[in-house]
Amino acid sequence: MDAGLRSLVRQRAGNCCEYCGIRQEHVPFPLFHIEHIIPKKHGGDDDPSNLALACHHCNFHPESTDKHYTNWRAARRLIANCQTH
Numbered sequence: 001m002d003a004g005l006r007s008l009v010r011q012r013a014g015n016c017c018e019y020c021g022i023r024q025e026h027v028p029f030p031l032f033h034i035e036h037i038i039p040k041k042h043g044g045d046d047d048p049s050n051l052a053l054a055c056h057h058c059n060f061h062p063e064s065t066d067k068h069y070t071n072w073r074a075a076r077r078l079i080a081n082c083q084t085h
């Protein structure tokens with residue numbers, strides 16, 4: 001994943017976690033992480049549609065190999081709204 005792709009995803013997300021909507025400014029550390037919604041080992045690619053900016057909490061995915069969990073992440077990303085406060 002190159003730097004241009006990373007900044008594209010970060011801009012799209014408005015520096016908010018794309019799963020829960022919390023702003024990076026509210027969580028100065030650790031920095032949000034760009035992750036694959038569908039893991040590469042399950043056929044996911046580096047297309048922006050398969051990438052999401054995630055806070056430390058949402059990036060914690062002990063069951064990332066679970067297909068249901070991948071579906072949950074994809075659905076969650078669509079409903080998350082950036083918190084404005």
Ligand SMILES: [Zn+2]
Binds near residue numbers: 017019021054056058
């Ligand atoms: Zn989050």
